[in-house]
Amino acid sequence: MTKNILKKSLIYIILVLGCIIILLPFLWMISTSLKPFNEIFLMPPKWIPSKIMWKNYGEVQSKIPLLKYFLNSVFITLGVTLGTLITTILAAFAFSKVKFWGRDVIFSTFIGTMMIPGEVILIPNYITISKVGWMNSYKALIIPWTISVFSIFLLRQFFFTIPEPLYRAAKIDGCSDFKFLWTIMVPLSKPALITIALLRIINSWNEFLWPLIVTNIPNMRTLPVGLMTFTSEAGADYHLLMAAATMIIIPILIVYFVLQKYIISSMTKSGIKG
Structure with a gap:
């Protein structure tokens, strides 16, 4: 005792x-x-x-277009999150329920790419974006990040917890794969999808390096890039730097605390089978 x-x-x-x-x-x-x-x-x-x-916060907004940076970050974050959810749902369904030749080999290859550091593919991605003329555009900031191997893995594991007899019964009743996915599997996978969305929101909101190299005009800056440029302007005004950093962090903390219960629920359920 x-x-x-x-x-x-x-x-x-x-x-x-x-x-x-x-x-x-x-x-x-x-x-x-x-x-x-x-x-x-x-x-x-x-x-x-x-x-x-309190005027420190007002002074920050008078020195930099913080609202513009905030709106850019919100738009990019929503675009990346929505795009990731769509591609993740389709890929996870294919890797968990659809039978096709080489499925497990392809999935293992996907998982293997998680071992590659992001910096390794940074230059090839930059060259591609430059060649197609997407520099200084929302397309460059959103489209390359709408596929997440980890999100696909997480949702695939969750899909495995949905009983296989349910899928077979739906097929016998004439339900198409597309209808079964969107009317049955997606609603049942709400905890996993919210977790994926939350992780993508956090990653996209805090992303610094990619927006820095594919944008070079002030109107396209995100909050992290805007904060970096503000550090050179503010100099030793650390109270203003801390005010700017606080304004950047607070929105994402609110989102996290509101949705954090779904992370535990999703991680628990996705670990049942795999």
């Missing part, structure tokens, strides 16, 4: 320490974003500002 109590106490202590280590940088960022400039470098550090400077 005493041993179990000590074990649980140790686990809770480790978890609490881990949470503190993870949360401290975010709390410091928010605190700094609300400080006057002369309190940023105080020693010892001051966590609570003597005067909350």
Whole structure:
């Protein structure tokens, strides 16, 4: 009994320490974003500002077109997420329910591409985008990222949990593959699809390198790229930098906390069979 109590106490202590280590940088960022400039470098550090400077956020918006960057990020994120869901649903269904020659070999090849670092294919992708004339366009920022091997793998595993007799019964009743997919499998796969959407939203929202190399005009900048350019303009105004970073992070945190329960549900169910 005493041993179990000590074990649980140790686990809770480790978890609490881990949470503190993870949360401290975010709390410091928010605190700094609300400080006057002369309190940023105080020693010892001051966590609570003597005067909350909400005007820091207004000053950031006056220096850079943050709304334009925000709308660009929202549009690109929605485009990537919607495109990924469509391609993932079709591919996962083919790899889980449709019988065709070489299916397992093709799927294994797909999984093998996950071992290739993204930087390796960055230059070939850039050359392709340049050759087809998509530089400085939404097409360059959306279309190359609408296929996700991990998303296909995750949804395929989830599709395996849907009973095979259900599929065969639907086929006997004259239901086409397309109808079965969209009227039965997709509604049943809501937790997995929400998880995939959430992961794509986070990845697309935070993407920095690709938008940086395929766009070179201010109107096409996303929030991460806009923040990078702002760092050179703001210089040592770290309170403004922290305010800009806070405004970029808050939307994605809200989305994550609203949908986080579906991640656990999906991961649990997708691990039942595979």
